[in-house]
Amino acid sequence: MKSINVGLLGIGTVGGGTYTVLTRNQEEIARRAGRPIAITRVADRNLELARQVTGGNVAVTDDAFAVVADPDIDIVVELIGGYTVARELVLKAIENGKHVVTANKALIALHGNEIFAAAQKKGVIVAFEAAVAGGIPIIKAVREGLAANRIEWIAGIINGTTNFILSEMREKGLAFADVLKEAQRLGYAEADPTFDVEGIDAAHKLMILAAIGFGIPVQFDKAYVEGITKLDAVDIRYAEELGYRVKLLGITKRTDKGVELRVHPTLIPEKRLIANVNGAMNAVLVKGDAVGPTLYYGAGAGAEPTASAVVADLVDVTRTHTTDVHQRVPHLAFQPDQLVDLPILPISEVSSGYYLRMRALDKPGVLADVTRILGDREISIDAMIQKEPQEGEEQADIIILTHVTVEKNMDDAIAAIEALPAISGKVTRLRMEELSR
Ligand SMILES: NC(=O)c1ccc[n+]([C@@H]2O[C@H](COP(=O)([O-])OP(=O)(O)OC[C@H]3O[C@@H](n4cnc5c(N)ncnc54)[C@H](O)[C@@H]3O)[C@@H](O)[C@H]2O)c1
Numbered sequence: 243m244k245s246i247n248v249g250l251l252g253i254g255t256v257g258g259g260t261y262t263v264l265t266r267n268q269e270e271i272a273r274r275a276g277r278p279i280a281i282t283r284v285a286d287r288n289l290e291l292a293r294q295v296t297g298g299n300v301a302v303t304d305d306a307f308a309v310v311a312d313p314d315i316d317i318v319v320e321l322i323g324g325y326t327v328a329r330e331l332v333l334k335a336i337e338n339g340k341h342v343v344t345a346n347k348a349l350i351a352l353h354g355n356e357i358f359a360a361a362q363k364k365g366v367i368v369a370f371e372a373a374v375a376g377g378i379p380i381i382k383a384v385r386e387g388l389a390a391n392r393i394e395w396i397a398g399i400i401n402g403t404t405n406f407i408l409s410e411m412r413e414k415g416l417a418f419a420d421v422l423k424e425a426q427r428l429g430y431a432e433a434d435p436t437f438d439v440e441g442i443d444a445a446h447k448l449m450i451l452a453a454i455g456f457g458i459p460v461q462f463d464k465a466y467v468e469g470i471t472k473l474d475a476v477d478i479r480y481a482e483e484l485g486y487r488v489k490l491l492g493i494t495k496r497t498d499k500g501v502e503l504r505v506h507p508t509l510i511p512e513k514r515l516i517a518n519v520n521g522a523m524n525a526v527l528v529k530g531d532a533v534g535p536t537l538y539y540g541a542g543a544g545a546e547p548t549a550s551a552v553v554a555d556l557v558d559v560t561r562t563h564t565t566d567v568h569q570r571v572p573h574l575a576f577q578p579d580q581l582v583d584l585p586i587l588p589i590s591e592v593s594s595g596y597y598l599r600m601r602a603l604d605k606p607g608v609l610a611d612v613t614r615i616l617g618d619r620e621i622s623i624d625a626m627i628q629k630e631p632q633e634g635e636e637q638a639d640i641i642i643l644t645h646v647t648v649e650k651n652m653d654d655a656i657a658a659i660e661a662l663p664a665i666s667g668k669v670t671r672l673r674m675e676e677l678s679r
């Protein structure tokens with residue numbers, strides 16, 4: 243039987259893993275796909291690496307555009323990353339009538355609308371399971387498995403690097419920079435690790451999840467993005483005292499006013515399963531109206547876990563590419579002419595519980611002033627700790643957990659608290675999610 247010929251662009255961490263998995267499980271994959279799938283050409287600007295990984299068994303080139311133009315190639319796998327050359331290559335592949343598999347969440351989050359429109363026009367498939375939560379089949383779960391549901395919200399630990407950093411810092415007391423270096427060595431981090439630590443990578447993935455969950459076009463510029471670089475170890479400790487873990491969470495919710503789309507460090511009750519997801523592991527909670535909350539857990543980064551998703555997409559594309567375009571699973575889960583323009587809410591309109599930490603002079607009345615400011619704005623307090631001042635100091639930390647309120651109301655309360663003479667410096671604010679309903 244004629245094999246499906248794959249052109250692999252980029253044979254780094256994920257590309258290398260893809261080559262290994264496809265070669266190792268060749269026979270079983272053919273039995274699943276209905277025909278053999280073979281990588282017949284590889285492009286990488288590092289020719290030495292390409293030769294080394296393929297052991298001289300495949301034609302290698304440093305010109306990715308030559309692979310995309312090759313009439314013998316059926317599916318192009320883009321594992322270069324970034325959104326400049328990768329965008330051009332993917333659009334060129336589509337133009338040449340090739341199906342595309344990619345792990346590139348940045349590309350999909352920024353240019354998905356353009357790419358899917360081009361693919362629809364040409365009748366080709368663009369598959370991107372590896373782009374969100376690595377090896378966890380979350381795209382398939384939301385797009386197909388939960389197709390009966392009205393998706394209400396999705397919340398996930400969707401960046402392995404930051405979860406690895408937070409876990410190592412908490413468990414082993416290691417320094418941020420050392421843990422980041424280790425994540426880079428293990429192949430978890432992006433080419434530019436600021437994408438990981440500033441929450442951008444998680445926001446790329448969240449944008450994709452919101453699009454397939456709610457049937458909206460990708461619009462990455464509307465996401466609220468806050469990473470872990472400003473997170474203070476003391477807040478992780480206080481949160482623990484109060485029974486919470488701090489995770490970098492991507493949250494998207496459908497509300498009456500619009501869609502919440504936000505990535506930020508978040509307090510989660512420690513009894514939730516997702517609060518106990520550690521290391522480079524990812525977990526995504528999806529709440530559907532019929533099914534209730536569902537949880538998906540697994541390796542979110544790394545060579546073979548990510549390759550697992552890339553190769554599954556290759557099998558999917560191989561199985562479905564004979565199907566009529568209109569009968570296929572739509573790229574963003576909803577038919578292309580059925581996407582809706584729900585507004586994405588600015589962060590000021592988002593509702594959440596809050597963790598507040600402030601430094602206050604240890605004198606009577608301060609606490610009363612703070613609680614009055616919150617009370618005047620109908621923000622109710624869930625828990626509070628007042629620390630004893632350290633030896634020789636006059637100020638002490640006050641930590642307050644609040645019930646849900648809208649962010650702009652909290653902005654106003656924080657401004658009033660910071661204006662109190664007995665409060666010094668800024669109030670630290672972290673958002674909190676119960677993730678129970
Ligand atoms: N590493 C992970 O765990 C992981 C997980 C999921 C998704 N991803 C995504 O997968 C993609 C690849 O990531 P990676 O970690 O494998 O990166 P990588 O840096 O390890 O590999 C990229 C490869 O592409 C090659 N390359 C770069 N520019 C090229 C060009 N113009 N022409 C030809 N080759 C070129 C590089 O030489 C390198 O070998 C990215 O989009 C990334 O976001 C990575």
Ligand SMILES: N[C@@H](CCO)C(=O)O
Nearest residue numbers: 401402403430432543
């Ligand atoms: N840099 C990403 C790779 C997986 O997408 C992460 O750490 O999760």
Ligand code: NA
Nearest residue numbers: 371374376378
């Ligand atoms: Na995935």
